[in-house]
Amino acid sequence: MILTEQEKNTLATLSARIDALEADREIRNVLSRYMTLCDQPCHDKNFPQLDDLFTFDALWEGVGELYTKTFGQQVGRENIVTFLNTYLAPNPHFKKNVHYLTSDHLVVHANSAHGQWIMLQISTYENNTSEAIGARLNIDFTRNEKVWQMSHFRTQRLFSAPWNPDIDSMIKQAGAAQ
Numbered sequence: 331m332i333l334t335e336q337e338k339n340t341l342a343t344l345s346a347r348i349d350a351l352e353a354d355r356e357i358r359n360v361l362s363r364y365m366t367l368c369d370q371p372c373h374d375k376n377f378p379q380l381d382d383l384f385t386f387d388a389l390w391e392g393v394g395e396l397y398t399k400t401f402g403q404q405v406g407r408e409n410i411v412t413f414l415n416t417y418l419a420p421n422p423h424f425k426k427n428v429h430y431l432t433s434d435h436l437v438v439h440a441n442s443a444h445g446q447w448i449m450l451q452i453s454t455y456e457n458n459t460s461e462a463i464g465a466r467l468n469i470d471f472t473r474n475e476k477v478w479q480m481s482h483f484r485t486q487r488l489f490s491a492p493w494n495p496d497i498d499s500m501i502k503q504a505g506a507a508q
Contacts, residue, residue: 353438356478357445357471364480365429368418380411385472385481390414393468393486401485410483426454431467441473442481449485452493460493 333341364383384390390410392401404413417423429451436445447467454460470482 350438353443353473353478354436357436357438357443358434360471360478360480361431361445361447361469365431368414369427369429370419380414381407382477383480384410384483385474385479388479388481388483390480390483391485393484396487397465397485422456424453425456425458426452426460428452443471443478445469445471448488454493461490462493463490464488 360378360383363378364380367380367383384407386407387405388407388410389403389405390401390413391403392398401413404410415421429449431447431449433448434445435447436443445468447469449463449465449467451463451465452460453463464487466486466488468482468484468486469480471478472481473479
């Protein structure tokens with residue numbers, strides 16, 4: 331079958347659009363896997379691990395006054411994973427941890443991409459205190475050998491508030507008081 335120039339152009343345009351959609355989905359899967367590993371570390375080698383999610387020369391940094399002091403900058407995949415593991419199980423920092431992502435914006439350009447998300451993190455610590463943290467994530471991604479990885483991860487705290495994980499008991503107590 332011989333294609334006309336218009337058909338070739340249409341196929342090229344459709345192919346580029348499909349590539350962009352696939353890249354978008356793959357990038358979102360990288361970030362989703364990162365959040366899953368931050369919530370509940372999993373060493374199942376059938377799924378990517380933290381070191382699979384970052385480029386060799388990646389930069390992970392806290393932005394803003396509090397997070398610059400708290401997190402600083404971690405340069406290189408190995409340093410990033412070592413740093414993150416100080417917060418993750420089996421280390422006793424978090425008793426429970428859940429991340430939610432929203433308000434996303436992702437732009438893909440061939441082998442690079444930039445995204446921004448608002449993250450809500452609900453955490454209970456080993457001392458049984460809990461808080462809700464809102465943060466803005468700005469993340470750059472790079473495609474290496476057809477695999478998307480994070481190359482620059484920035485997190486900036488927007489707010490935090492105490493959180494009561496025992497809300498069901500509070501509701502029962504309020505109902506019993508009436």
